Amino acid sequence: MRVGSLLRFRWTAFANSKARQQYVPQHKPVLEDDIKRLEDFLLSKPNVLVLTGAGISTESGIPDYRSEGVGLYARTNHKPIQHMEFVKSSAVRKRYWARNFVGWPSFSATQPNATHHALARFEREQRVQAVVTQNVDRLHTKAGSKLVVEVHGSGYVVKCLSCEYRIDRHEFQSILSSLNPAFQDAPDMIRPDGDVEIPAEYIDNFRIPECPDCGGDLKPEIVFFGDSVPRARLDEIAALVYNSDGLLVLGSSLLVFSGYRVVLQTKDLKLPVAIVNIGDTRADHLADIKISAKCGDVLPKLFDYRSAKSVS
Structure with missing residues (x-):
């Protein structure tokens, strides 16, 4: 590779990295003692259930809602869609699908980050039982995790509100594209803030x-x-909690009850809870371990920590 090409390659990689980090809230460096504490927790609890939230996907370039200064609420006037509004209003459905159509190529191209890959490795090494995620981005599956329960469903499937019809979101994108040729300039409708x-x-x-x-x-x-959340999905999660020996929460403020419920179920069984999240969470008072740090600074270092220390 020529010098000019190499410099352009490095600058592109740097720019892409900066773009991915723009949605990560300000945070302090993780302490080595915290990494050791969490590793010991997982070593003593080899059947831990993992609960993940939007905070693990910010490092892949997907913003969360609530983070100060960088979340969707702080950066844009975008508000989450309400179920009854979508069901009752054709205008709301049009607005939702138009926005979704424009944003889909970028969203679906998003790749897992080091935290997703670490969790997939932990599953292969039988260090964790399963992942329950509040995210709809399929990044755990892209990273190779096999047992993933998507609490809030997935953006990769489209379904009918009146019957059992389902279609893959990529295929649905092609149908929308053929019906809306005027949207050929759709990429220009994405603002710099995403x-x-x-x-x-x-x-x-x-x-x-x-x-x-x-x-x-x-x-x-x-x-x-x-x-x-569908009853069958809640029952599946409850069974995973019952068969676990602890819970690890990653990147969630737990303000949404569907996530907080999992913590309450775990504590009802008198099982330990560890939390890694930038900032406070709704369940800090219930946590046996709380680490205020970026997940990407913690998870990839687990189980490589001792070998890295011995080498240094």
Whole structure:
């Protein structure tokens, strides 16, 4: 590789890294003693259940909602979609799918980071039982984790609200693209802060296909705000908690009850809870171990820690 090409390559890699870090809140360096404490916790509890939140995906370039200064609430006027609004209003559905259509290529191209890969390795090494995630980004699966329960569903599947029809989101993107040729300039609608800004006339004219089986409305297989997590999924998570010997929470403030519930179930069984998160969480008072740090500074160093120390 020539010098000029090498410099461009390094600058591109640096720029991409900076872009991924723009959604990570300010944080302090992790302490070596904290890494050791968490490693000892996992060594003594080889059947730990892992609960992950939006904080582990910020390092991949997906913003969370609440982080001070960098979350979606702080950077944009974007608010999460409400379930009943989506169900009742065709205008809301048009606006949602238009934004989703524009943002999908970038969202679906997002890659797992070191935390996702570390958890996949821990599963292979039988250090953790399973991952329960509040995220809809499929990054755990992309990283190689096999046993993943998606509390809030996935953005990679589209389903009918009236029947059992389902379609892969990539295939649905192709259908939307064919129905909306005016959106050829869609990439230009993504703002520098990652939000999507679509002219009103585009949204008004955006076309959404009906369910081919029953003519019903289609939505992503995501539990929107105001909707309920399916009972079967809650039962599956409860069984994982019951069969675990502890819980490790990563990158979640636990303000959403679907995550906090898992902590409460764990403590009801008198099992230990460890939390790694930048900033406070709703369950800090219940944690046996709380580490205020970036997950990417902690998880990849576990079980490599002692060998690294001996080498140094």
